[in-house]
Amino acid sequence: MKKSYSPLFDPFHFPSANISLKNRIVMSPMTHMSSNADGSISEQEIQYYNRRSHGAAMVITAATYVMQQGGMPGAPGADNDALIPGLRRLASTIQGNGAKAVLQIFHAGRQGSKTGDYVSAGNIPEDREGAPVPRSLSEQEMEGIIHAYAEAARRAVDAGFDGVEIHGGNGNLLHQFLSPMTNRRTDRYGGSLENRMTLALAIIREVLRTVRKESEQPFLVGFRFSPEEAGTPGITMADTLSFVDALSGTGVDYLHVSLTSFRSVPRRGIQDSRSRLAILQERVGSRIPIIGVGSIYTPDDALEALSSGIPLIALGRELIMEPDWVQFVLEGREQQIRTSISPLDLQELSIPEPLWNLMMSIPGWFPLRSDPQVADAER
Numbered sequence: 087m088k089k090s091y092s093p094l095f096d097p098f099h100f101p102s103a104n105i106s107l108k109n110r111i112v113m114s115p116m117t118h119m120s121s122n123a124d125g126s127i128s129e130q131e132i133q134y135y136n137r138r139s140h141g142a143a144m145v146i147t148a149a150t151y152v153m154q155q156g157g158m159p160g161a162p163g164a165d166n167d168a169l170i171p172g173l174r175r176l177a178s179t180i181q182g183n184g185a186k187a188v189l190q191i192f193h194a195g196r197q198g199s200k201t202g203d204y205v206s207a208g209n210i211p212e213d214r215e216g217a218p219v220p221r222s223l224s225e226q227e228m229e230g231i232i233h234a235y236a237e238a239a240r241r242a243v244d245a246g247f248d249g250v251e252i253h254g255g256n257g258n259l260l261h262q263f264l265s266p267m268t269n270r271r272t273d274r275y276g277g278s279l280e281n282r283m284t285l286a287l288a289i290i291r292e293v294l295r296t297v298r299k300e301s302e303q304p305f306l307v308g309f310r311f312s313p314e315e316a317g318t319p320g321i322t323m324a325d326t327l328s329f330v331d332a333l334s335g336t337g338v339d340y341l342h343v344s345l346t347s348f349r350s351v352p353r354r355g356i357q358d359s360r361s362r363l364a365i366l367q368e369r370v371g372s373r374i375p376i377i378g379v380g381s382i383y384t385p386d387d388a389l390e391a392l393s394s395g396i397p398l399i400a401l402g403r404e405l406i407m408e409p410d411w412v413q414f415v416l417e418g419r420e421q422q423i424r425t426s427i428s429p430l431d432l433q434e435l436s437i438p439e440p441l442w443n444l445m446m447s448i449p450g451w452f453p454l455r456s457d458p459q460v461a462d463a464e465r
Contacts, residue, residue: 096109098143098397100340105249111141111412113146114401115149115253118131125200132179135180145188147187156231157198157200159200165234191239191242196259207263231289239307243297248304248306250297251307251342252307255344263276263286311333339374343376345378350380361394363376375398388401407426407431
């Protein structure tokens with residue numbers, strides 16, 4: 087290994103949870119749409135994670151729904167005890183390869199529902215053709231959702247995971263409550279930024295209470311969020327700085343910033359030309375560890391991301407394309423790292439067909455490679 091890459095392999099310790107990681111590389115949660123129809127863990131899902139959990143210090147699984155109402159087709163579920171055996175197998179597969187296993191839990195809100203009951207902070211649909219109009223959740227229903235998150239966390243403990251990550255970004259229900267674009271409520275869950283944080287903070291408190299009661303082993307609780315929205319009105323960087331101040335005082339063990347690129351800078355709300363990661367690290371990094379993600383493909387990208395001061399980096403798309411990323415860097419074979427993908431790679435990479443179809447449905451999401459064999463087959 088090149089000496090310059092050694093910081094990527096320094097161990098890291100979460101003092102609040104008393105959990106240590108063998109290096110600074112985390113596998114980011116990535117939608118794979120490959121669970122069984124009932125939300126149970128599928129064989130292809132096991133193979134997918136088994137292929138990718140040998141090098142990273144921690145693997146965060148795909149978003150796992152806490153209730154059918156907020157579930158999505160192809161997503162894993164943690165909404166009933168019958169799913170625990172499959173979740174246990176997933177956790178043990180990841181841990182058997184030397185990584186900590188963290189279950190990401192979420193409610194899709196207006197983005198999806200397995201019951202056909204689309205809900206949100208209000209009745210504003212997504213900005214896409216044919217999007218269903220969600221109904222506004224009552225305060226009583228939100229108490230049930232808070233309980234559902236806690237129960238999903240309990241099942242993660244029972245299944246042997248090392249932690250849970252509460253997903254509060256990428257447009258899901260908690261994001262919908264935080265955003266003034268989708269949350270125009272006039273009760274205690276809406277209006278001011280402080281009120282719009284209420285649901286997320288209540289879920290964090292109940293999840294923490296539950297895992298402290300249920301787990302006899304050290305157990306991580308993290309929170310993932312998206313720092314800004316493109317539209318107006320929407321979440322600004324100024325809103326996010328206030329939000330992370332609140333999050334850092336809840337007792338969660340880390341914050342995970344969802345970004346398309348780790349180099350991205352604020353759109354509005356503050357005047358600062360530095361990257362969002364550097365700004366967030368300066369704001370709360372001394373109080374709580376931050377995981378950064380976004381377009382990290384090469385070890386040089388990873389070093390650049392770490393230079394913002396954050397202690398941990400997450401690889402998402404890159405570990406789909408190159409499961410052996412960590413091993414190649416350790417062995418000084420970084421020139422062999424794949425940074426593009428072809429249909430010819432699917433079997434060797436254990437990429438489930440539903441995931442491949444999703445990858446191909448979003449132009450520009452993954453860099454594609456045109457292999458001569460593929461071109462010949464298409465003629």
